[in-house]
Amino acid sequence: KAAFVESRLFDDDPAAIPDHPLLRVFDLATHEFLWVHSDQMEPYQYDLTLSDKLILPKTHRDLLDVLTTNLDAFTADIIEGKSAGNVILAKGIPGVGKTLTAEVYSELIKRPLYSIHSGTIGTTAEDIEKSLREVF
Incomplete structure (x- = not known):
């Protein structure tokens, strides 16, 4: 998967924005913040x-x-x-x-x-x- 995705933000100028597959989540069982891959989320x-x-x-x-x-x-x-x-x-x-x-x-x-x-x-x-x- 590409690290950047092309997007058009303003005036139809292409801009590269980061595409990070990791999300920071809070685990209610351990009371800790963890990094989880977006493919693992449901x-x-x-x-x-x-x-x-x-x-x-x-x-x-x-x-x-x-x-x-x-x-x-x-x-x-x-x-x-x-x-x-x-x-x-x-x-x-x-x-x-x-x-x-x-x-x-x-x-x-x-x-x-x-x-x-x-x-x-x-x-x-x-x-x-x-x-x-x-x-x-």
Whole structure:
């Protein structure tokens, strides 16, 4: 493949513009930026059937359904520039399905899940605030 493609930008003058096949992408699993060849890219296919496999108490499922059904109602700015999306803080002992629930609902709303574990953001209020500012 040619490294440059001929193009006509202004006044029908031919100009050479670079044609680079690499894209910089962010890996949500490793939290790293990577270079990927464009031939390796494909649209992500969300699995909308996952909620049928998730076992939750009805009250929990109803709450999550409300929070994920009409996202526009929860992302509208009441104060200009203060709402950047939804954040759900899940609390519970290990193994009850917090992460699995987040992954399933991420699929349902067709948005990537950026998962942060408490051990990676610090133990003091200052460290946590600094880490969250860097992430968001």
